Amino acid sequence: DVKVTQSSRYLVKRTGEKVFLECVQDMDHENMFWYRQDPGLGLRLIYFSYDVKMKEKGDIPEGYSVSREKKERFSLILESASTNQTSMYLCASSPGLASEQYFGPGTRLTVT
Amino acid sequence: GIQVEQSPPDLILQEGANSTLRCNFSDSVNNLQWFHQNPWGQLINLFYIPSGTKQNGRLSATTVATERYSLLYISSSQTTDSGVYFCALIQGAQKLVFGQGTRLTINP
Numbered sequence: 001d002v003k004v005t006q007s008s009r010y011l012v013k014r015t016g017e018k019v020f021l022e023c024v025q026d027m028d029h030e031n032m033f034w035y036r037q038d039p040g041l042g043l044r045l046i047y048f049s050y051d052v053k054m055k056e057k058g059d060i061p062e063g064y065s066v067s068r069e070k071k072e073r074f075s076l077i078l079e080s081a082s083t084n085q086t087s088m089y090l091c092a093s094s095p096g097l098a099s100e101q102y103f104g105p106g107t108r109l110t111v112t
Numbered sequence: 113g114i115q116v117e118q119s120p121p122d123l124i125l126q127e128g129a130n131s132t133l134r135c136n137f138s139d140s141v142n143n144l145q146w147f148h149q150n151p152w153g154q155l156i157n158l159f160y161i162p163s164g165t166k167q168n169g170r171l172s173a174t175t176v177a178t179e180r181y182s183l184l185y186i187s188s189s190q191t192t193d194s195g196v197y198f199c200a201l202i203q204g205a206q207k208l209v210f211g212q213g214t215r216l217t218i219n220p
Binding site: 009031033035037042043045048050056058059088090092097098099100101102103104105106108 | 142143145147152153154155157160198200202206207208210211212213
């Protein structure tokens with residue numbers, strides 16, 4: 001079975017803090033993704049990576065950066081957390097182009 | 113970009129009932145997935161079904177790509193089937209575009 005894990009299920013941070021969300025997959029997938037989910041707005045793509053050290057912006061990259069130093073790990077970084085980044089963050093991975101994506105359990109981030 | 117519409121937005125049923133959820137999309141697809149989001153927020157993969165019909169236990173799905181819709185069938189519903197069901201399609205080579213979901217509530 002494909003397994004995607006995320007470092008925290010719940011996280012509370014203060015405005016202005018630097019926040020790291022970690023995602024690890026164990027299936028040697030090429031592609032990894034970060035989405036956020038908000039009521040009324042659905043799921044939106046923040047960034048994705050199709051190879052180590054490669055990244056592409058999604059629909060809402062502002063205020064975020066990413067890092068992929070190893071194939072199995074994809075990190076989402078909030079450089080200076082703001083209250084409008086309070087959200088559910090979901091990581092996913094897939095083996096190839098246009099192939100099935102598998103999601104982690106999600107991290108509920110609250111920025112106060 | 114591609115538009116994905118799901119119906120109905122909400123569905124309330126008694127345990128044991130059958131249900132059909134619909135997903136309409138605006139463009140041709142080479143990837144369509146159905147997910148169940150459980151109460152803890154995790155997206156569970158149900159089907160990867162760009163075309164044709166698949167079955168997994170009480171669940172089955174059909175995608176008619178030429179007519180741009182997909183259906184998810186749930187038979188003999190159980191309370192554990194409650195949650196939000198999403199269909200999602202690939203736009204370009206990578207990005208999943210999600211519908212707004214169908215919230216299913218199964219009452220005992």
